[in-house]
Amino acid sequence: MKCSKCNREAVYHARYSGRYYCKKHFNELVEKRFKETVKRYRLIEKGERIAVGVSGGKDSVVLMHLLAKLLERFPFELVAITIDEGIAGYRPPSIEVARRNAKKLGVEHRIYSFKEYIGFTLDETVEVMGSFERGERVGACSYCGVWRRWLLNYAARDVEADKLAVGHNLDDEVQMFLMNLLRGDVARLGRTGPYYEEVHPELVPRIKPLRETPEKEIVLYAVLNGIEVDLSECPYAVEAFRAEIRDWINEMEEEHPGTKYQLLRSYDKLFPLIARTYTKKTGELNRCKICGQPTTGEICKACQFRLQVEKKAREMGLTFRVE
Ligand SMILES: [Zn+2]
Ligand SMILES: [Zn+2]
Numbered sequence: 001m002k003c004s005k006c007n008r009e010a011v012y013h014a015r016y017s018g019r020y021y022c023k024k025h026f027n028e029l030v031e032k033r034f035k036e037t038v039k040r041y042r043l044i045e046k047g048e049r050i051a052v053g054v055s056g057g058k059d060s061v062v063l064m065h066l067l068a069k070l071l072e073r074f075p076f077e078l079v080a081i082t083i084d085e086g087i088a089g090y091r092p093p094s095i096e097v098a099r100r101n102a103k104k105l106g107v108e109h110r111i112y113s114f115k116e117y118i119g120f121t122l123d124e125t126v127e128v129m130g131s132f133e134r135g136e137r138v139g140a141c142s143y144c145g146v147w148r149r150w151l152l153n154y155a156a157r158d159v160e161a162d163k164l165a166v167g168h169n170l171d172d173e174v175q176m177f178l179m180n181l182l183r184g185d186v187a188r189l190g191r192t193g194p195y196y197e198e199v200h201p202e203l204v205p206r207i208k209p210l211r212e213t214p215e216k217e218i219v220l221y222a223v224l225n226g227i228e229v230d231l232s233e234c235p236y237a238v239e240a241f242r243a244e245i246r247d248w249i250n251e252m253e254e255e256h257p258g259t260k261y262q263l264l265r266s267y268d269k270l271f272p273l274i275a276r277t278y279t280k281k282t283g284e285l286n287r288c289k290i291c292g293q294p295t296t297g298e299i300c301k302a303c304q305f306r307l308q309v310e311k312k313a314r315e316m317g318l319t320f321r322v323e
Contacts, residue, residue, distance in 0.1 A: 086121020
């Protein structure tokens with residue numbers, strides 16, 4: 001098949017639009033959409049300092065490359081942040097991938113570890129608290145998700161970033177939309193829509209410049225441009241529900257190309273209505289009594305989890321934390 005824009009051989013068929021793309025025009029498609037998303041929702045303003053969370057996985061690495069490319073034509077500052085959860089065998093190689101990419105692009109790179117800022121690695125936490133696999137109540141993903149969010153915000157503030165860019169793609173976004181609908185958790189959908197919102201002065205606003213880009217195109221972009229990414233999956237990840245939703249959406253997309261974009265558009269139309277009804281305003285949020293980060297209660301979830309693990313570790317006679 002030939003490219004729909006020129007005479008070269010096509011490397012990609014976008015079924016949602018019916019178009020074929022050669023390498024050059026495929027790159028143009030991805031880069032242009034990224035730039036337009038940033039511009040349309042004013043995700044980055046001139047002179048702002050943007051922290052990009054880079055795990056070493058395809059989404060965050062491609063995002064860093066696109067942001068670095070944008071830097072060539074638009075004045076802002078870029079710093080990369082990697083969270084080291086402390087997962088032996090999985091994290092160290094992906095951190096190296098993040099480091100090599102940042103170095104290649106000349107982007108400042110900082111690493112923040114659970115061990116240093118929370119007190120335990122994720123492996124140690126699982127050792128103390130048990131895991132789903134062993135039939136215990138809270139799985140590693142619960143701790144990891146809460147702490148990662150907390151530490152990313154801590155790190156973004158530490159590097160004095162105005163905003164935090166994360167690598168969520170179109171597939172992540174529509175999976176999240178459907179998952180929350182199916183769980184009846186509509187309030188959660190009012191948190192991060194197409195644009196960012198200043199929720200609290202202590203909370204660095206998040207932006208998702210890849211939310212309009214299908215996962216498939218991110219993978220192909222990395223491959224075509226020789227970008228090194230880490231494709232291994234976290235050994236603790238057992239989110240069966242998300243996997244079911246993902247497969248179902250992919251089947252729908254196969255039968256009815258464009259489904260993912262339609263879902264995203266529905267979410268974007270609903271977002272302002274949901275946000276208006278459910279989002280807590282600055283005045284309604286407290287500061288955590290321990291760490292100062294915003295919370296609806298007295299002590300934030302990250303600190304609650306930390307106290308829980310410390311307590312159980314003490315009961316077990318384990319000392320991970322130097323106090
Ligand atoms: Zn072409
Ligand atoms: Zn706290």
